[in-house]
Amino acid sequence: xxxxxxxxxxxxxxxxxxxxxxxxxxxxxxxxxxxxxxxxxxxxxxxxxxxxxxxxxxxxxxxxxxxxxxxxxxxxxxxxxxxxxxxxxxxxxxxxxxxxxxxxxxxxxxxxxxxxxxxxxxxxxxxxxxxxxxxxxxxxxxxxxxxxxxxxxxxxxxxxxxxxxxxxxxxxxxxxxxxxxxxxxxxxxxxxxxxxxxxxxxxxxxxxxxxxxxxxxxxxxxxxxxxxxxxxxxxxxxxxxxxxxxxxxxxxxxxxxxxxxxxxxxxxxxxxxxxxxxxxxxxxxxxxxxxxxxxxxxxxx
Numbered sequence: 001x002x003x004x005x006x007x008x009x010x011x012x013x014x015x016x017x018x019x020x021x022x023x024x025x026x027x028x029x030x031x032x033x034x035x036x037x038x039x040x041x042x043x044x045x046x047x048x049x050x051x052x053x054x055x056x057x058x059x060x061x062x063x064x065x066x067x068x069x070x071x072x073x074x075x076x077x078x079x080x081x082x083x084x085x086x087x088x089x090x091x092x093x094x095x096x097x098x099x100x101x102x103x104x105x106x107x108x109x110x111x112x113x114x115x116x117x118x119x120x121x122x123x124x125x126x127x128x129x130x131x132x133x134x135x136x137x138x139x140x141x142x143x144x145x146x147x148x149x150x151x152x153x154x155x156x157x158x159x160x161x162x163x164x165x166x167x168x169x170x171x172x173x174x175x176x177x178x179x180x181x182x183x184x185x186x187x188x189x190x191x192x193x194x195x196x197x198x199x200x201x202x203x204x205x206x207x208x209x210x211x212x213x214x215x216x217x218x219x220x221x222x223x224x225x226x227x228x229x230x231x232x233x234x235x236x237x238x239x240x241x242x243x244x245x246x247x248x249x250x251x252x253x254x255x256x257x258x259x260x261x262x263x264x265x266x267x268x269x270x271x272x273x274x275x276x277x278x279x280x281x282x283x284x285x286x287x288x289x290x291x292x293x294x295x296x297x298x299x300x301x
Contacts, residue, residue, distance in 0.1 A: 003046045010072055012039035013051070017061060017069045096125040097282050100145040102152065104228045105269065106130035108247035109297060110149075113289045121282055140272055146283050148272040149290060151245050152203050161272045164287070165294035169204050169265035170246045172231065172256045174238040180257040185241075187211045187263065194240030195219035196231040204228075207265040208243050232256060250297045269294045 015025035015036070022036040029036070044051050051065040061069070097117075101110055106128065114126055131139065133152040140148045141158055148154065155161050171185040179189055190212065198205040212218075223240060225231060229252070231242035236255035245267045249258045271287060273279055279287070 005043055005046050009039050009043035009046065010075075012036050013043055013065075014069065014072050014076060016040065016052075016059065017065065017072075021059065096127070097280075097286065098127040098129075098144065098146045099286065100129050100131060100136045100139050100148040102133060102136070102150045103130045104151055104245050104248045105149055107229055108251040109269070109290065109293050113286060113293050116289050116293075117282070117286055120285065124282060137272075140274060143274070146273075147279065147286065150270050150272070151247075151267055152270070153268075154270050154272045156272075158276075159272050159274050161270055163268045164271045164291050165269040167246055167267050167298055169207075169243050169261055169267050170249050171259045171261040172235040172242045172244055172249050172252075173240075173259075174235060175255075175257045177238070177241070177257060179241070180259070182259060184260040184262060187215050187217055187261075190219055190241060191217045192220045195222045196234050196240045196242035197222055197224050198228065198231070198244075199224060199226055204243060204245065204265050204267065211263055211265070246298050247294070 011029065012025060012035075015028045016022060019025050019028055022040070023033045026033045026036045040052065047068075049064050049068075050062055051068070052059045052061055054060070099110070099114075107130075110128060114128060118124065118126070129139070129145070133150050133154055136145070136148045136150055137154055137156060139145050141156065149164070153161075171189075173180055179185060179193075182189070187208070197208070200206075200209075221240070223234060225234070228242075228244040228248040231244050232248055232252035234240065235242045236252065243261055243265060246258070247267075247269075249256065269290065271290070273283075
């Protein structure tokens, strides 16, 4: 009576078909020749088929064995692929990394992080997308990113958010600006000055607006823009004073005067990860690099 075959029997059958003898099959599977012979006997009995006969002292597969071997090979192709994938994961983790970030971090912190990451995992496909916080939150919820980093608060019950690094906003201006001689600038120094600001929904702008109102500060004029990098470029041209996150300011430091700004406007690098999936080894390494690079870019202010 036939019965389902077990894996060891199929493995022994495949080894014999590949090598031609039970002795060679035993060497391939790191076992003994009697063990291989026993497994073949069990397999023929379980299958209810004659799979081999003896011809001039050698095993000879039957037509049924040859047909069965073709099916077995298809099965083992999948197992070999699994083993190759496992080997690759053991060596370097998952094969792709999808990062979402705000433009300020994409210009400042992330380039060095990605460079250092690829030195350790050179074969990785990295997707680095710079978007606004709303789109980052949406992308994380839809599974488009493995991790998201932002300088804005980003929260949802569907993912975990934490602060990787905290600092404060800085004031940027042309090196020849009269206020460049100060060691630090107070919000009162912005009174009657051309002011470069971010859009009204930005966290730095909201803090700056509240502080200006509290101290009765009115700028002479304002230029509003979406990106901190644009403020830095405008300030470098002498278009006014701007209050920005220090990561972007450090990136454009060569053409700017950068000064601490008081009262403090807090700036956090926020990390968000999906709840439904543990971070990969590669994602954990990037997170460690983000912490290091965020701190390394900044001098104490």
